[in-house]
Amino acid sequence: MKIWNKIKNNRFCFVITCIIGAILLAIMALYLTVPSYVFAEIEPFHGEYIYNPYTEINRLNYYDFRSENIEDQGFDVYEFGYALSGTRYLCLGYEKERKIDYPFLQSIHYKQFNIDKLNEITRLVAPSHPTKGFKKGELTHLDHYRVMEVLSPEDNSLYYWDIALSNGHRVNIIATGKNHSTVTIGDNDPKSVYDALESGNAYAVAYTGSLIELPELQSVTLRNDTLFVSVSAKAKEMRFIGQNAIVKQRLNDVSEGFYHFEPDDTYIRTEIEFENGNTLYLNPLVRHEYQYFFDLNKAKVMVGRTYLMWAVYIVVVLAFARLIFIKKNDDDSGK
Numbered sequence: 001m002k003i004w005n006k007i008k009n010n011r012f013c014f015v016i017t018c019i020i021g022a023i024l025l026a027i028m029a030l031y032l033t034v035p036s037y038v039f040a041e042i043e044p045f046h047g048e049y050i051y052n053p054y055t056e057i058n059r060l061n062y063y064d065f066r067s068e069n070i071e072d073q074g075f076d077v078y079e080f081g082y083a084l085s086g087t088r089y090l091c092l093g094y095e096k097e098r099k100i101d102y103p104f105l106q107s108i109h110y111k112q113f114n115i116d117k118l119n120e121i122t123r124l125v126a127p128s129h130p131t132k133g134f135k136k137g138e139l140t141h142l143d144h145y146r147v148m149e150v151l152s153p154e155d156n157s158l159y160y161w162d163i164a165l166s167n168g169h170r171v172n173i174i175a176t177g178k179n180h181s182t183v184t185i186g187d188n189d190p191k192s193v194y195d196a197l198e199s200g201n202a203y204a205v206a207y208t209g210s211l212i213e214l215p216e217l218q219s220v221t222l223r224n225d226t227l228f229v230s231v232s233a234k235a236k237e238m239r240f241i242g243q244n245a246i247v248k249q250r251l252n253d254v255s256e257g258f259y260h261f262e263p264d265d266t267y268i269r270t271e272i273e274f275e276n277g278n279t280l281y282l283n284p285l286v287r288h289e290y291q292y293f294f295d296l297n298k299a300k301v302m303v304g305r306t307y308l309m310w311a312v313y314i315v316v317v318l319a320f321a322r323l324i325f326i327k328k329n330d331d332d333s334g335k
Helices: 002-008 011-032 108-121 158-166 190-199 303-333
Strands: 037-039 049-051 060-063 077-080 088-094 122-128 147-152 172-175 180-185 202-206 217-223 226-242 246-260 267-273 279-282 285-288 299-301
Touching: 037 108, 088 108, 088 190, 108 122, 122 190, 147 158, 147 202, 158 267, 172 190, 172 202, 180 190, 217 279, 246 267
Parallel strands: 122 147, 147 172
Antiparallel strands: 037 299, 049 285, 060 180, 077 088, 088 122, 172 180, 180 202, 202 279, 217 226, 226 246, 226 267, 267 279, 267 285
16 A cells, blocks of 8 residues: 555556556456356267268369458458467458457467357458467367368468367368468359358368469269279379378379278378379368268357356455555545
8 A cells, every 4th residue: 555655646657557557457358258168078070970071073263361362352351369379360251350359368268259259250260370379278179160271381280180170170271371272162252162161172282383283183072981082193192181180091102092981980181192292181071970960069158157257356356446445545534
């Protein structure tokens, strides 16, 4: 209280203290608006059915969603986030930009809340540079996003992608920046492209040289429990990757390959590497329980706990304010 008395008796110090206090209160209020979430128990993909996101490959469209002319192609894209933690999101097909972020430490609850709020005004939300702004443990739980910026010149997040997949989150790949591209299958209007990215009817490429010279994906089919993949040129290696990023099978010097799903295979994604290093990264085929595939909701707001948390914070703030007020009155009475 001696310090407080000195401050209130110095007009300049008092004004500065009020400004700093107002800023801290605003930040506190900002953080307190975020609800608490309950995340579903970690569970890999399972079931007797296998979801294949690929349809007939009749048209390939190449995009870099970070290119300077992406808006000229009809796509509305921006990166959201200014937290010191480095947590960022690539927003595709946004109606308006979200202005609010949490500048300091962010727990998984803040990241999930940002994803949910961005989903309200954005067609697709993709965690950007996951190795820089997300913890591995968070990706075992975070939900409500269907694409991830896995490859870029600044980041290779293939292992982070496999963490999400291994914990039952169906997430599709996006690649951006120099020598990377995202390839969608089907029409090239924005709606069709966004639909392809969300469903998984797309893939990513890392390349050297020109895109024109890059071999193309020709087919991805599922017959009973066997996956067949073909490309337009002979590949140096075709890799089938499953649970926990384990390479389940390698095929060398092939333009066509197949892999038989074993009972313990939860998902299988394919990487196709050519002699010059050009590589195609396909979206996963995943197991599911029901005849008609749908994505489960694995992150829900805990309403009761959230209200209780808010109530506790309000009581603490009011109690502290009352303590300051009583102490001030006692000091004034003693003068």
